[in-house]
Amino acid sequence: MSSSWTAEVEAKAPAAAIFKAAFLDWHNLGPKLIPQIITGVTLISGDGSPGSIRQINFSPVMPFSFIKERLDFIDHEKLELKTSVVEGGDLGNKIESATSHIKVEPKGNSSNVKVLATYKAIAGVDVAEDIKKAKEVSSIASRQWKSTL
DSSP states (O other): OEEEEEEEEEESSOHHHHIIIIIISHHHHHHHHOTTTEEEEEEEESSSSTTOEEEEEEOTTSSSSEEEEEEEEEETTTTEEEEEEEEETTBTTTEEEEEEEEEEEEETTEEEEEEEEEEEEOTTOOOHHHHHHHHHHHHHHHHHHHHHO
16 A cells, blocks of 8 residues: 655745755765765766666665665656665565655745655554654654755
């Protein structure tokens, strides 16, 4: 059974600038914005277009040390992208699949970032605590991100 959770963050910068900085240049910006969560991001394959894979390394605040995610879709005009976890995290241990859909919407001179995370738990595995932890970390990251951008 698939489940999901959402997060929204308002940023005091134009949507196109947020999309470029926070998602297209995430490998440089992520570890600087939220070093207490992300220790590094490496492009594993591709050039940043759909099909590219990057590895995100996490600090001990996370219950796993890394994930590898594939960029499935990107629309530079609509400022949205979709990714899938292809390795790491709880993939294969607790979840069968995990995806994220991110959309940055203009809001005057600022922007609203919407994240939809969808996952499918392995049958019989309770992931309630893991989802709670993911939401807590997302909240920490959102506060830090919002105060920086």
